[in-house]
Amino acid sequence: MRSAIAIGLLLLGAVGPALGDDASVARCGRRKISAIARGCRDRLRAEARFLHDADAVAHAQRVEAIAGRLVTTWAQAETEAGDIRCATDTADGAAAAARLDAAVSATLTGLSGPTECRRALVRLWAPLCRVAIATERALLRGRSDAAAARAAAVTRLRGRIAARWPAPGCTGGITPDEAALAVLRLASGAAGDATTRGLRTVAAELGRAVGAAVEPDEVASDATYAAALAHDMGSLTAENAMKWGVVHPQPDQWAFGPADAVVALAETSGQRVRGHTLVWGAMQLPGYVDGAATAAELRNYMADHIAGLVSRYAGRIAQWDVVNEPLPGTLDPPTPDGLDDNVFRRLLGHGYVEEALRLARTADPAARLYVNENGIEVPGPRQDRFYQLVQDLLAAGAPLDGVGFQAHLGLIPPAQYPDGAVIEASLRRFADLGIEVELTELDVTLLFRPGDLPTRFAFQGDYYRAVVAACVAVPACRGVTTWGLSDQYTWLRSFFGVTDWPLPFGDAWERKPAYFGMRAALLQGLLAGG
Ligand code: XIL
Numbered sequence: 001m002r003s004a005i006a007i008g009l010l011l012l013g014a015v016g017p018a019l020g021d022d023a024s025v026a027r028c029g030r031r032k033i034s035a036i037a038r039g040c041r042d043r044l045r046a047e048a049r050f051l052h053d054a055d056a057v058a059h060a061q062r063v064e065a066i067a068g069r070l071v072t073t074w075a076q077a078e079t080e081a082g083d084i085r086c087a088t089d090t091a092d093g094a095a096a097a098a099r100l101d102a103a104v105s106a107t108l109t110g111l112s113g114p115t116e117c118r119r120a121l122v123r124l125w126a127p128l129c130r131v132a133i134a135t136e137r138a139l140l141r142g143r144s145d146a147a148a149a150r151a152a153a154v155t156r157l158r159g160r161i162a163a164r165w166p167a168p169g170c171t172g173g174i175t176p177d178e179a180a181l182a183v184l185r186l187a188s189g190a191a192g193d194a195t196t197r198g199l200r201t202v203a204a205e206l207g208r209a210v211g212a213a214v215e216p217d218e219v220a221s222d223a224t225y226a227a228a229l230a231h232d233m234g235s236l237t238a239e240n241a242m243k244w245g246v247v248h249p250q251p252d253q254w255a256f257g258p259a260d261a262v263v264a265l266a267e268t269s270g271q272r273v274r275g276h277t278l279v280w281g282a283m284q285l286p287g288y289v290d291g292a293a294t295a296a297e298l299r300n301y302m303a304d305h306i307a308g309l310v311s312r313y314a315g316r317i318a319q320w321d322v323v324n325e326p327l328p329g330t331l332d333p334p335t336p337d338g339l340d341d342n343v344f345r346r347l348l349g350h351g352y353v354e355e356a357l358r359l360a361r362t363a364d365p366a367a368r369l370y371v372n373e374n375g376i377e378v379p380g381p382r383q384d385r386f387y388q389l390v391q392d393l394l395a396a397g398a399p400l401d402g403v404g405f406q407a408h409l410g411l412i413p414p415a416q417y418p419d420g421a422v423i424e425a426s427l428r429r430f431a432d433l434g435i436e437v438e439l440t441e442l443d444v445t446l447l448f449r450p451g452d453l454p455t456r457f458a459f460q461g462d463y464y465r466a467v468v469a470a471c472v473a474v475p476a477c478r479g480v481t482t483w484g485l486s487d488q489y490t491w492l493r494s495f496f497g498v499t500d501w502p503l504p505f506g507d508a509w510e511r512k513p514a515y516f517g518m519r520a521a522l523l524q525g526l527l528a529g530g
Helices: 004-012 022-053 056-081 093-108 115-140 146-164 176-187 199-205 216-220 223-232 257-268 295-312 343-348 352-363 381-395 420-431 453-473 491-496 513-527
Strands: 209-214 235-238 272-279 319-324 368-373 402-405 436-444 477-482
Touching (some): 022 093, 115 146, 146 176, 199 209, 199 223, 199 513, 209 216, 209 223, 216 223, 216 257, 223 257, 235 257, 235 477, 257 272, 272 295, 272 352, 295 343, 295 352, 319 352, 352 368, 352 381, 368 381, 381 420, 402 420, 420 436, 420 453, 453 477, 453 513
Parallel strands (some): 209 235, 209 477, 235 272, 368 402, 402 436
16 A cells, blocks of 8 residues: 555646655745744753753653654644655654754763753753754755754854863763764754755665665656655666666677666766676576577677676676686585686586786776675675685786675575674675675575564664765765665565565555665764765
């Protein structure tokens, strides 16, 4: 069943980058900002009164009332706007109220010392409110330098707090960094920040790409899908359309339709394209390639395939997964040279990876060339084998620009959900070889996770945040692509015949905690100076 939001969008005919009615979104944003501004001001007054009368019960009631007003205004504004950009940003005003609360707590928690300490902190809190509101207003007005203005304001705020706090005789309270974070949390989303500025825009400010793998016919038949892609994703990968068996089913027969559709879709929205994939021995190979009898025959096929596909899109596809999954499957026994026992290795030897890279470089010298692999997010023998392959390729002078970490997380035991820090270290290990890295097929299965669905979604939100933060922390990590966008189309359902919920959008196109986890990681990257 489609959500009311989806139906609303369809009624508005909202397809592509122009999502719905801009005036209603702007109105909604203004109301949300006013609610935050009022909440901030009332909260300051409440704190000041508490200092004066020390009546804890009355204080708690006042704080509750402030939160209640914020929730109501926010929810009303969202409902009236009826637009995905305003309606699903923070889920509801409760999140905004909680942020307001968290911002105040961040300043006051752990504070001890004379009343004057509390007073000094409450005074510090006023500029916090002002910065949050001013920057959100600038964002709402669409000022092109709004993000930079916010970053500068946060830096100034840090400086001011550092200069005034801790006050003499006071301990605990806020650090300059906590204050800056509090501002970001408080402000984020008030102007429809997540919504007027999708994930792709925040990621672009960080110089990274956020993308999704797509089936073009699914996008064409689902207006909400098209709208969400255009709004949030800055990169597209063909989930199947560019695979050998699909695009080149016979030696002399090409089927470019779906691949062309993916590239056209991306060009309409100014999105980057990742080409996936030229040579994949394990799956979706046409019979004539799998059944090649001699090295010469297979070499011919490979040269023709790579030249034909890469040159068709030369200059329009930014990155190619030239070889996909060169290692054996995670459950297969290891092989003597560490490579998967497929037709390419059998007939051409392990040098096929280098050959494929050279063919791709010739066909499009501008494309960044990747080797893509699964299960390499954690250290261990599998990652070591892949590392060895990459080192050998670089030593041989092969034109290799990057490594794709598939990141189908939660699928591979025993390290089911490797920590963000582990993933970050793995990314760095490869980046230290002087190449790029990307997370190319991210999804987080919940199949083996205990608890009810909301609990599992909350876990997934935190985990998405940690995984995206791992990429953000490594400058050579150029982007994150999720393998699909909404749970309703995930390959984990169709491929394994199970019901899973691995993606940032839910079955009714609602933004899940996973979406907000991605967004939080990107925003924190910006706060940390990108
Ligand atoms: C999957 C697609 O999502 C499915 O639709 C298809 O049936 C099989 O392939 N690793 C990869 C991707 O590199 O190409 C795979 O895509 C998922 C695992």
